[in-house]
Amino acid sequence: MSPSMSITRALREAGFAGLVAAGLAFPILTLGTEMDQSNRLVLEQRWSWMAIAAALVFVGRFLVLAFARKPARAAPHTGARVLSPALAAALPRAGVIALFLFPMVMLFWLGPQGSLKWINNYGVQILIYVMLGWGLNIVVGLAGLLDLGYVAFYAVGAYTYALLSTHFGLSFWICLPLAGLMAASWGAMLGFPVLRLRGDYLAIVTLAFGEIVSAVLTNWTDFSNGKAGIMSIPRITFFGLPFNANENGFAATFGLEFQAIHRTIFLFYLILALALITHVVTLRLRALPVGRAWEALREDEIACRSLGINTVNTKLTAFALGAMFAGFAGSFFAVRQGFVNPDSFTFMESATILAIVVLGGMGSQLGVALAAVVMVGGTEVLRELTFLKQIFGSSFDPSLYRMLLFGLAMVVMMIWRPRGLISSREPSVFLSQKKNVSGALVQEGHG
């Protein structure tokens, strides 16, 4: 195999790339601000960082240019599929069983103290995003309405529970359906003005809606207590039995020794159940006329109208249902944290959920779940990489590089799997046998 480029030319190009990297790294890496003892910001210069960045780019670029074989331009992945059909069919079931066993295995393996982090930070946290991803998937993946303000409905759900429980003492189990209902009606309310919009315009209006909700929650202090948030929200109960050490608590009633982990495990099963409900409802809806109408609407609005589909109602139901699941997730979030403030409902959250849906492959339930594991679990894994502190110094916090890695992941995805992790879509209805549709038919860039 001959090198794809002469060594000198590769050196020259790599040198250029290194220069660009140095130029980019100068403002980002070289200049940093530090707080000194008298609380003043001082400019710190870290020339070595810039040198490392430039050297890495130079070496990497040189190796790629000089030694990497030019890949033959691959034909578009028509039947793109990572999984064999049998495995793809078995995976969701195995996944659900594994999820049911997960807290027990962790508890048995690491004990009540050690397993808390795993069940809470990994299990519960990821499942919240799986649920949000599936909820948004109804709006974006099925109905094709690009919603950049999805977190607003999450916030509506969270504040519904927070306010109703602190002011009126309503229990979580009453507030959960109320939160869903509330979020759904807000979804319909947003739906009305944006019905005429499509694509980019719709995205901007939904983005604005998300910002409005968070601005209202921040500034209407009489209502939401502003940035300070709502504290001491009642904790979850086991259908009325509180998770505490009292004799009428959960542990005493069931003759167990009181442990804080009980609540976490219950929360885990609760969010697992909520997420699975979202999933099952979505699957059922897809086989019903309304779900079919959503998908048809995504494909061609004019054709839908001429076939007698009421596009107004169809869009509204998609918005409202998607919002409802965000509302459920929101009230779960509030009962889990025991505290809500507007900082939890920023645009970053919307972007993360949307990224999960897009990375997962729009419309694919399994893809969305996998993407949530990667995106949210990945963030948590970064926290674990404490050994990096020994290399880069004690002030190095790997989780700060989250966004950088997300960006990198997105770029890599765009190159390797431009239509999402799982780009094929199983038909909702079929006559004789199921056939997966290839990703090549999945439109790109059509929100």
Place this chain on the structure above:
Amino acid sequence: MSAPLLSIQKLEASYGQIVALKGVDLDIMPGEIVTVIGANGAGKSTTMMSVFGRPRASAGKIIFDGQDITHKPAHEIARMGLAQSPEGRRIFPRLSVLENLQMGASVDGMAHFQADLERMFDIFPRLKERIDQRGGTLSGGEQQMLAIARALMSRPRLLMLDEPSLGLAPLVVKQIFEVIRDLNRNDGLSVFLVEQNAFHALKLAHRGYVMVNGQITLSGTGRDLLANPQVRAAYLEGAH
């Protein structure tokens, strides 16, 4: 004479500043195939689209089965028994053939779905072979068949076809036109056909209208128009 099934009266419509229709009069009797022929941009498709309210008529009236539908929303019009196979077919590319047909039956509910499906397979056996395939993977001719079958699934009284021959091989065009003729003969389906392929359209249609610059300039039976020297010179020379 009985009342027309669809009656378009002095219809005017425009896209923003551009006036597309300048007073169009057109009638379709029950059981009739009526075609509108004309050059690009004459307003043929606009006439058909404005029946469904896109663009909305700025003046004039559209009456279907005795009811004024000029200002009705599109989905209500579809529910009255008017089906359209729009220009460019507009099938749902990511839905399967079966799902596409189910969408067509939305208006009708699923009551006669099985029976209607069998009927479509009789008319278009190719669709049966492709039933689980994505709409987008069909050939152009198959997509046109699907678009017509999808429109027929709602059991319409009037089928509106916008350029069904667009981009299809001559043999396929012939096939599709034969299907339209059979549907009209056997089931008494009324058909409103907009075509650039004037020769085939006029041969098929009972009556035809010639459209120029947003106005109807000529009308008559299909045979008369085919024989008309003006029509021959403008639309048929070297066509077939």
